[in-house]
Amino acid sequence: MLDEIDLKILRSLQKKGRKKRNELAEEVQLSIPSVSERLNKMEDKGIIEGYYAKLNRKAFGYDITAFIQVMMESSKNYKTLIGKVEKMPQILECHAVLGEGSHLLKAVVKNTEALEKLLSEIQSWPGVTATKTTYVLSTVKETFEINI
């Protein structure tokens, strides 16, 4: 379905999401319309989920990354949890632990005060116990290795 040319295009856009079609065409040695066609197809098929600007969090005062472990009485509350998590902009990720009723949340906040507030908010959800670990000096990659 995808060939090496597609992968080359994808690898390039993973690193530079606003790269122009002429540049991509040059990289893969195809005409611009051909690259456009491939791109459109991959977007339509959902291979490319979207494009995002990555902002400098520090510039906005977000200094703390915290992981919060959430224990739930019953894993039936999963949907409720996701619903709550979606509404909280501080929580960037929610991972369900394989087989258990426990979840790991990743949150980004400006200071310890904001973190404590977030934690007590989560504690207040019914049937939930939460513990946190705080991190600094995070490095995050936006790319993963793709192949077929």
Add this chain to the structure above:
Amino acid sequence: MLDEIDLKILRSLQKKGRKKRNELAEEVQLSIPSVSERLNKMEDKGIIEGYYAKLNRKAFGYDITAFIQVMMESSKNYKTLIGKVEKMPQILECHAVLGEGSHLLKAVVKNTEALEKLLSEIQSWPGVTATKTTYVLSTVKETFEINI
């Protein structure tokens, strides 16, 4: 330094990184060159760190997200650790625990076999002990709440 118009532009690009300048101009009620100027400045200043395409990991067979806790004998090895982590495409994030010599790695792999292999690779690093937790059903946001 940044005003509400800038934030509006940033919020928009966080959600749709390839949005055209004419659309942004419409949203913030400025001319296209004015929006371009603001954008270029924010890119130059590093407020916008970059743009990237988000690919569908499942489409490439990456089914497992794992968090790996890494204990190091001495926190002096931080740079060495980062150096190793940078070279491993499976590892997408590395977070240093506040105050300790311990780190949390986030890895994305195709299957449990690949995860076990990664774990033993990390175990082989000098002065390092590693334990993992495996996750499924992750939800990840690409935006955080920005304000001044």
Add this chain to the structure above:
DNA sequence: AAAAACTTCCTAAATAATTAAGGAATTTTA
């Protein structure tokens, strides 16, 4: 194996997006 259907590519033309230039209006600095 030949015909039909499909895919992928191309060029050329039309349309759309971006940048550049120059100047007016406003805000900040001295």
Add this chain to the structure above:
DNA sequence: TAAAATTCCTTAATTATTTAGGAAGTTTTT
């Protein structure tokens, strides 16, 4: 308050993208 700096505008030039139509190569069907 005058000079400097910033931010905005319009218009024109440049660059990027899409559309249209058709050639070449594959795959599927008969």
